[in-house]
Amino acid sequence: MDTDRLPGCYRHPDRATGISCTRCSRPICPECMISASVGFQCPTCVRDGSGSGTGRGPAAHAPRTLAGGVVAADPHLVTKVLIGLNAAVFLFGLAVPTAVVHLELLGRYVTYFGAPVEGVSTGEYYRLLSSVFLHVEWWHIIGNMIGLWVIGGPLEAALGRARYLAVYLLSGLGGSALVYLLTAPNTPTLGASGAVFGLLGATVVLARRLRYEMRPVLVMVGLMLVLTFVPLGGSLTVSWQAHVGGLVTGALVGVGMLRPATGRTRALIQWGTCAVVFLLVAAVVLVRTAELT
Structure with a gap:
């Protein structure tokens, strides 16, 4: 078209x-x-x-909204709140650097500041989500927040607040789960990129649902994946696992959210999809935990 x-x-x-x-x-x-x-x-x-x-x-x-959510007076409110939370956690990390090691994604304990730090494999599952809101470099958070605003704003307007937030959080968890599964257990990982890639995956589904021209969206996906696998230098290494995991998770949730249906059937499909995706993420985490313990 x-x-x-x-x-x-x-x-x-x-x-x-x-x-x-x-x-x-x-x-x-x-x-x-x-x-x-x-x-x-x-x-x-x-x-x-x-x-x-x-x-x-x-x-x-x-x-x-297109997905059945209530149209809000401010269609970008959740996006603004998420940006604010990321900024607040970033400032907290600058003020209390030692707290960063307790928030980042870590599979198994390492020694920081002369003391052992536990990881997800020892029961600190909150790291899978807390790491999604954590950044330690100014350019890292600025890049992710620009992506969140540009991609997330229109998607929130199309999905509604609750559904949009579900895509964001599940995408972040999906990215963290793949990082936990495929990286060395003592590799620290952080950042909102997995969640942002998830919003991009859901945007692809939205564009398809509305029968928009797909080439610009697919070019954006391709460009962001190229940037994922091309070394950029600096003190941080891009986690392709988080990006790919978030992208796939966001697309899966987006398919459920935007499936043509009405009434209770639509709500059942939407939240049922979220439940299934969450269980898949949990299964990946449990399998990896079993390997490390």
């Missing part, structure tokens, strides 16, 4: 879209489309027709 021939969203003319409102036929982008019983409606039609002539009341016509 040639995006140059597609109309622009009536609220965001710079965004080409192949989706239109089922009531007024105006073109609408993912941020503006609201799920209806058949197809999608624009915010104007939903606002003007909410509760009228249906007998079901305004609640039945509450604005919904």
